[in-house]
Amino acid sequence: MRLGTSVVVGALGVGAGALVRRLWARGSAQAETSRERWLVVTVLLPEDEVAPAGRLPEPLAELGDRIEVEVRPAPGDKGTEIAARYRDPKEEHAGLASRVEGESPRQQLRSALRRSKQLLEVGEVLRVSPAPHGERSATPGGALLEKVTEVGRKEGRL
Structure with missing residues (x-):
C-alpha cells in the first residue's frame, strides 16, 4: 500500500x-x-502634416527616447499611420496596481497616441465632461460601467 x-x-x-x-x-x-507589438493609430492627414520635418506630435514627443515611432502611409491611401512601441520591452510591463490605477507604461503610450490623433485631426484633445448621457440608473450594470470607466480614465471612454 x-x-x-x-x-x-x-x-x-x-x-x-x-x-x-x-x-x-x-x-x-x-x-x-x-x-x-506596436500600437498603431491612423490619422486622416498626409504624412508631411503628421510629422513635419520629423517632429512628432507633443504627446508622443513627451515620451522622448523611451519609445520608437514609425510614421508611414496608411493602407489604401487612407491617411497616415503612427506606430509606436517602447524601445526597452521591460519598460512596457507593469504591475497590476499600476494598470488598475491607469499608470502603466502601455496605457500611457495608448493615451499619447490617442491624444496625438486628436490634436492632429481636430486641433485639441477632446474631453467629455460631464458625460453627455447624464446619470446612469443605479443598476448593477450601470454601476459596473461607471467603475470601469473611472478606472480606465486615462485610456478614454469605452
Whole structure:
C-alpha cells in the first residue's frame, strides 16, 4: 500500500514539474510577442502634416527616447499611420496596481497616441465632461460601467 502511495506522489510531482515548465515557456513566449507589438493609430492627414520635418506630435514627443515611432502611409491611401512601441520591452510591463490605477507604461503610450490623433485631426484633445448621457440608473450594470470607466480614465471612454 505504501509503495502505491509513493508512486502516485512521485507521478504528481513529475506532472507538476511538467506543468510549471509548460507555463514558464508560455509566459516567455508571450513576453517575446509583446516585445514586437506596436500600437498603431491612423490619422486622416498626409504624412508631411503628421510629422513635419520629423517632429512628432507633443504627446508622443513627451515620451522622448523611451519609445520608437514609425510614421508611414496608411493602407489604401487612407491617411497616415503612427506606430509606436517602447524601445526597452521591460519598460512596457507593469504591475497590476499600476494598470488598475491607469499608470502603466502601455496605457500611457495608448493615451499619447490617442491624444496625438486628436490634436492632429481636430486641433485639441477632446474631453467629455460631464458625460453627455447624464446619470446612469443605479443598476448593477450601470454601476459596473461607471467603475470601469473611472478606472480606465486615462485610456478614454469605452
